[in-house]
Amino acid sequence: MKIIVIGAGAWGTALAVSAARNPAGHHVVLWARDGAQAQAMDRARENARYLPGIPLPRELAVRGGDVASLLEAAPQADLLIVATPVAGLRPTLELLRDTRVPIGWLCKGFEPAQDPAAPRPFGLLPHEIQAQIAPGLQAGSLSGPSFAQEVARGQPTALVAASRYAPVRHAMVEAFHGPTLRVYGNEDLIGVEVGGAVKNVLAIATGLADGLNLGLNARAALITRGLAEIARLGAALGAHAETFMGLSGLGDLVLTATGDLSRNRRVGLLLAEGKSLQDAVQSLGHVAEGVYSARTVLQRARHLGVDMPITECVVGLLDGELKPVEAVAALMGRDPKGELL
Numbered sequence: 001m002k003i004i005v006i007g008a009g010a011w012g013t014a015l016a017v018s019a020a021r022n023p024a025g026h027h028v029v030l031w032a033r034d035g036a037q038a039q040a041m042d043r044a045r046e047n048a049r050y051l052p053g054i055p056l057p058r059e060l061a062v063r064g065g066d067v068a069s070l071l072e073a074a075p076q077a078d079l080l081i082v083a084t085p086v087a088g089l090r091p092t093l094e095l096l097r098d099t100r101v102p103i104g105w106l107c108k109g110f111e112p113a114q115d116p117a118a119p120r121p122f123g124l125l126p127h128e129i130q131a132q133i134a135p136g137l138q139a140g141s142l143s144g145p146s147f148a149q150e151v152a153r154g155q156p157t158a159l160v161a162a163s164r165y166a167p168v169r170h171a172m173v174e175a176f177h178g179p180t181l182r183v184y185g186n187e188d189l190i191g192v193e194v195g196g197a198v199k200n201v202l203a204i205a206t207g208l209a210d211g212l213n214l215g216l217n218a219r220a221a222l223i224t225r226g227l228a229e230i231a232r233l234g235a236a237l238g239a240h241a242e243t244f245m246g247l248s249g250l251g252d253l254v255l256t257a258t259g260d261l262s263r264n265r266r267v268g269l270l271l272a273e274g275k276s277l278q279d280a281v282q283s284l285g286h287v288a289e290g291v292y293s294a295r296t297v298l299q300r301a302r303h304l305g306v307d308m309p310i311t312e313c314v315v316g317l318l319d320g321e322l323k324p325v326e327a328v329a330a331l332m333g334r335d336p337k338g339e340l341l
Contacts (some may be wrong), residue, residue, distance in 0.1 A: 008032035012083025108196030191243030200290030207268020247297020
């Protein structure tokens with residue numbers, strides 16, 4: 001296969017490395033927006049900024065900077081992978097709107113609301129962005145419990161390729177399924193995207209609880225009730241309930257909420273230490289998506305009338321309206337209710 005990965009952050013680089021090592025012998029191009037960064041990566045055969053210590057295989061070509069060359073190469077590919085943050089998905093899809101090549105995106109989250117005073121005062125999921133600006137594309141999401149470093153090192157990982165279109169699912173499976181990376185197909189694009197969007201917010205809450213030494217009981221309760229919040233929002237948006245017991249639901253939530261490589265969990269730990277949000281984010285050196293998506297998740301939930309108390313407390317904490325101990329007290333002080341979702 002001919003595969004172009006657009007975006008040379010940690011996750012885009014890791015998947016490009018994995019695909020280039022695939023025994024199927026794919027031809028893989030990693031395209032960076034910054035031409036100077038692409039040249040530096042190509043010379044050093046390493047993404048020193050986002051994935052230091054991981055050598056780029058010789059089979060992986062690194063290009064970048066020239067959008068015209070990307071648009072010229074795109075129609076010749078068998079699969080395009082957009083590895084930008086959610087904020088970069090809209091302009092990237094606008095560039096690719098006329099292509100007939102299957103497209104998959106890696107981003108997780110809701111786009112920020114364009115205008116809080118507008119009739120639609122909430123942000124969109126990636127598939128909603130695509131439907132709005134490039135409805136003719138056959139596209140989907142590659143998601144699931146995965147840290148970029150482990151994928152790039154060839155450690156065992158399982159992902160889910162979600163799309164309404166069978167050719168898109170098949171293309172992503174063929175591109176990335178291999179000896180160390182299993183890829184499962186799923187038609188429920190909405191459910192996969194909701195799981196990927198909300199788990200980052202819940203990981204902040206779990207990191208906070210661990211940082212406050214609330215114990216393993218509290219961690220288990222947060223993960224379980226957090227999964228209920230994901231499922232409620234997903235159901236309101238039209239997702240399938242069983243998706244949330246899979247890789248992009250329970251799997252991604254457990255990894256992000258408990259894994260030491262999780263930037264979102266780290267934010268919660270630092271806030272529990274008394275660090276300001278600004279200091280916590282700056283100390284990471286990379287984006288923690290939950291910090292930026294928490295408010296957009298809550299906006300969408302409120303618009304749909306979905307109760308998400310853990311998410312509300314995380315937003316209150318990030319906005320400085322709640323202190324860590326107050327957030328815990330707010331959750332524990334809620335009235336009793338049945339366990340049903």
